[in-house]
Amino acid sequence: MSPSLSDDDPLTLALMPPPDETPEQRAVREAAEAEAKRVSDEIDEQIKRERENERRRKRPVKLLLLGQSESGKTATLKNFQLTYAKREWSEERASWRAVIFLNLVRNVNEVLEHMGAEMADLPYPRYPENESTEELPIRPVKTLPPLKFKEKHKQLRLRLGPIQQVQRELEQQLGAASTEIYSSAVTHPASFEPPTPSPRRAPHEFSINSSNGWKSALDKFRKGPGNRPEAPNGTNKVSKDVEEEIAEIIAGCREDIKALWDDPIIKEVLNRRKARIEDAPGFFLNDTDRIAVKSYMPTDDDVIRARLRTLGVQEYRFIFDHGRTVGQEWRLYDVGGTRSSRAAWYPYFDDVDAIIFLATTEWCLVSPFDEKLSEDRRVNRLEDSYLLWKSVCSCKLLARTQIILFLNKCDLLQAKLQRGIRIRDSVPSYHNRANDLPTATRYFQQHFKEIARQYSPSQRPFYVHLTSVIDTKSTAVTLGAVEESILREHLRRADLM
Ligand SMILES: Nc1nc2c(ncn2[C@@H]2O[C@H](COP(=O)(O)OP(=O)(O)OP(=O)(O)O)[C@@H](O)[C@H]2O)c(=O)[nH]1
Ligand SMILES: [Mg+2]
Numbered sequence: 001m002s003p004s005l006s007d008d009d010p011l012t013l014a015l016m017p018p019p020d021e022t023p024e025q026r027a028v029r030e031a032a033e034a035e036a037k038r039v040s041d042e043i044d045e046q047i048k049r050e051r052e053n054e055r056r057r058k059r060p061v062k063l064l065l066l067g068q069s070e071s072g073k074t075a076t077l078k079n080f081q082l083t084y085a086k087r088e089w090s091e092e093r094a095s096w097r098a099v100i101f102l103n104l105v106r107n108v109n110e111v112l113e114h115m116g117a118e119m120a121d122l123p124y125p126r127y128p129e130n131e132s133t134e135e136l137p138i139r140p141v142k143t144l145p146p147l148k149f150k151e152k153h154k155q156l157r158l159r160l161g162p163i164q165q166v167q168r169e170l171e172q173q174l175g176a177a178s179t180e181i182y183s184s185a186v187t188h189p190a191s192f193e194p195p196t197p198s199p200r201r202a203p204h205e206f207s208i209n210s211s212n213g214w215k216s217a218l219d220k221f222r223k224g225p226g227n228r229p230e231a232p233n234g235t236n237k238v239s240k241d242v243e244e245e246i247a248e249i250i251a252g253c254r255e256d257i258k259a260l261w262d263d264p265i266i267k268e269v270l271n272r273r274k275a276r277i278e279d280a281p282g283f284f285l286n287d288t289d290r291i292a293v294k295s296y297m298p299t300d301d302d303v304i305r306a307r308l309r310t311l312g313v314q315e316y317r318f319i320f321d322h323g324r325t326v327g328q329e330w331r332l333y334d335v336g337g338t339r340s341s342r343a344a345w346y347p348y349f350d351d352v353d354a355i356i357f358l359a360t361t362e363w364c365l366v367s368p369f370d371e372k373l374s375e376d377r378r379v380n381r382l383e384d385s386y387l388l389w390k391s392v393c394s395c396k397l398l399a400r401t402q403i404i405l406f407l408n409k410c411d412l413l414q415a416k417l418q419r420g421i422r423i424r425d426s427v428p429s430y431h432n433r434a435n436d437l438p439t440a441t442r443y444f445q446q447h448f449k450e451i452a453r454q455y456s457p458s459q460r461p462f463y464v465h466l467t468s469v470i471d472t473k474s475t476a477v478t479l480g481a482v483e484e485s486i487l488r489e490h491l492r493r494a495d496l497m
Contacts, residue, residue, distance in 0.1 A: 017029060058328075058329075059490075059494060060317070060328075060329040060330060060331045061325070061328060061329070061330045061331070061353050061486060061487065061490045062330075062331045062333070062351060062352045062353050062354075063330060063331070063332050063333070063352070063353060063354050063355070063356065063486060064332075064333045064335070064345075064348055064349070064352045064354075064355045064356070065077060065332065065333065065334050065335065065355075065356050065358065066335060066337075066345065066355055066356070066357050066358070066388075066392060067337055067357055067358030067359060067385075067388070067406075067408075068337045068358075068359070068360070068381065068384060068385055068388060069309065069336070069337035069338045069341075070281055070307075070337070070360070071337060071358035071359060071360050071385075071408060071409075072358050072360070072406070072408040072409060072467075072469045073310065073334055073335065073337060073356075073358050074308070074310050074334055075304055075305075075469045075470060076356060076358060076406065076408075076467075076469050076475075077316060077332055077334045078303060078304050079304065079469055079472060079475045079476070079479060080318070080330075080332060080479060081316070081318065082300060082304070082472060082476075083322060083323070083472075083475075083476045083479050084318060084320040084321065084322050084323055084330070084479075084483075085318040085319070085320065085321060086321060086322070087321065088318065089300075092303075093297075093298055093300070093303055094297060094298065096298045096302070096303045096306050097243065097247075097296065097297065097298050098170060098173065098174065098239075098243050098246070099174065099178075099306045099307075099308045100284060100291060100298055100302050100303075100306050101166070101170060101243075101246055101247065101250060101291070102167065102170040102171065102174060102178055102308075103282035103283070103284050103306055103307055104250065104257075104284040104285070104287075104288070104291055104292070105163050105166050105167045105170065105250065106167060106282065107277055107282075107283060107284060107285045108160060108163050108253075108257055108260065108285070109163060109164055109167055110275070110277055111260055111261065111266060111269075111270065111277065111285075112157060112160060112163075112164075112260070114269050114270060114273050114275055115149075115153060115157065115260075115266060115269055116157065117273075118147060118149075118269045118272070118273065119149055119153070121146065144272060147265055147268060147269060147272075148265070149265065150265075152259075152263075153263075153265065153266075156256055156259060156260050156263075159253070159256050160253055160256050160257070160260065162249055162253070163249075163250075163253060163257075166246050166249055166250065169242060169246065170246065173239055173242060174308065176311060177308050177309045177310065177311050178308060178309070179309070180309060244294075247293075247294050247296060248294055250291070250292045251292050251293050251294045251296075253292065254288060254289070254292035254293070257285070257288045257292060258288050258289070261285045261286075261288065279412060279415075281307040282305070282306060282307030283305075284302075284305070287302070300472060301470070301472065304469070304470050304472060305470055309336065309338075310334055310335065310336040310337070310341075311336050311341070312335075312336055312341065312344055313333055313334070313335045313336070313344050313345065313348060314333070314334045314335075315331060315332070315333055316331070316332045316333075316334065317329060317330070317331050318330050318332070323480065323483050324483060324484060324487060325483065325487055333348050333352075335348075339384075342388075346397075349395065349397045349398055349401070350397060352398075352401055353401070353402070353486055353489055353490045353493060354401060354402040354403070354404060354485075354486040354489060354490075355392065355398065355401055355402070355403045355404065356404050356405075356406055356482070357389060357392060357403055357404070357405050357406070358406045358408045359385045359389065359405060359406070359407055359408065359444075359448065360385070360407075360408050360409040360412075360413075361382060361385075361407065361409075361413060361440070361441075361444045362409050362412040362413040362416055363381040363382055363385075364381070364382040364423075364426045364427055365413070365416045365417075365421045365423060365426055382427070386447070386448075386451060389405075389448055389451055389452070390451050390455050393451060393452045393455045393456045394455035394456065394457065396457055399456070399457040399458055399460075400458075400460075402460070402461075402463070402485065402486065402489045403452070403460070403463070404463040404464070404465070404482060404485070404486075405445075405448055405462070405463065405464040405465070406464075406465050406467045406469070406478075407441055407444060407445060407448075407464060407465070407466050407467065408467045408468070408469055409468060410437065410441065410466050410467060410468045411468035411470070411471070412468075413437060413440060413441070414437045417435055417436060417437060417440065422435050423435055423440055423443075430443060441466050445464055445466075448462075448464070449462045449464070463485065465478045465481070465482070
């Protein structure tokens with residue numbers, strides 16, 4: 001007998017067989033007790049199973065964002081945060097201010113550089129080829145008459161001089177993510193193959209890089225106490241002061257920045273030098289009035305449009321506060337897309353529920369009147385995108401992973417087609433198809449689908465969305481569909497475990 005129960009315990013008394021129980025009554029009672037025990041055990045077993053299922057279902061949803069550099073991975077991640085984790089989004093928004101300042105001063109300095117070069121009659125600029133030693137073809141010598149610069153232009157250059165210093169200061173504060181890497185050589189598939197043991201690939205290269213990505217770059221500018229402990233040497237504080245100082249300098253240059261950007265001679269300079277600054281990532285010169293004020297605070301759209309390169313692999317954990325998966329933890333992995341970053345992707349392929357692969361096709365559209373990049377380089381980027389897609393589709397580790405293709409930057413593709421740029425001039429296999437957005441996206445989509453069909457280790461559904469992820473409203477609708485399909489897959493995998 002249990003030490004807590006004695007013969008005069010009410011429960012024991014209630015459960016005791018009646019003293020005058022007949023053998024028949026006893027048999028009935030024992031059968032009833034056995035049945036009750038069976039039912040009770042069954043219920044216990046069911047509760048155990050449900051708990052186990054619940055535990056499995058609570059497993060975080062893991063989503064990997066892949067694609068070339070500048071394809072829009074980080075912008076997609078920001079849309080996830082804006083749509084599903086609004087609180088974190090609002091907390092983080094202000095810390096993008098410094099990045100947007102950097103984007104704006106970069107725009108200004110690029111215009112100034114073109115003006116200076118045109119004034120000095122220098123040849124057309126070349127892009128730095130950090131990742132490749134391949135030379136770009138030299139542009140033809142100019143044949144146009146020199147432009148008539150006035151005193152006003154010299155004055156503008158002089159008065160906007162401090163903006164160069166501001167760029168240097170911001171780049172220093174934000175670290176390596178603030179500078180771009182350009183590459184043109186595409187001779188082999190983009191490699192993220194399993195790391196072979198080699199002294200050049202130490203394991204730490206494959207860990208989450210939180211020390212120098214944009215997350216940590218933003219930390220330096222994060223507002224308010226309590227969010228992060230202040231660095232012992234007071235660097236956070238210094239950065240905050242620096243940011244205010246920078247806001248003041250930019251505000252002081254507001255009228256000059258506007259005068260520069262609105263000037264007809266400067267427009268001609270940019271035309272001649274084929275610099276379409278407005279199509280480049282992180283273009284904010286049309287927003288100078290709003291941004292170049294001391295009290296400037298970024299809007300949602302500003303943050304989505306801001307450009308800061310991702311270094312390594314960054315993990316973001318969100319508990320969704322909207323959508324079908326409220327309360328569910330999602331882990332999003334945002335990777336750096338430059339060719340040299342891709343070796344770090346592979347370790348994240350294991351155990352991932354889904355991949356969103358971002359591809360942009362507008363790269364390949366070259367107009368001899370519009371683009372300052374060489375045709376080879378643009379077409380190579382399209383080729384690189386196909387090769388990267390092929391590598392992802394054919395990867396055995398991902399054979400059972402859902403892959404969702406975003407054909408992104410459709411807004412830029414549409415704008416180029418409207419400017420009359422013909423696809424067939426850059427992509428001969430396009431032949432005489434209609435030069436419009438529906439036909440173009442169908443064509444590119446078909447190409448990606450065919451690669452997936454041909455190279456996937458086993459057949460899988462082809463999911464594709466045509467996106468412009470800077471449009472937050474339409475992207476929220478796309479993400480709704482994506483969330484549902486990823487969740488279905490997540491639950492299916494949980495049941496298989
Ligand atoms: N116009 C337009 N711009 C876009 C679109 N998607 C992204 N961008 C912009 O393109 C730039 C590059 O986007 P990111 O999201 O930083 O690119 P990424 O793929 O993360 O690039 P890495 O970090 O270098 O791998 C940013 O300034 C974005 O705002 C789009 O659909 N349309
Ligand atoms: Mg990125």
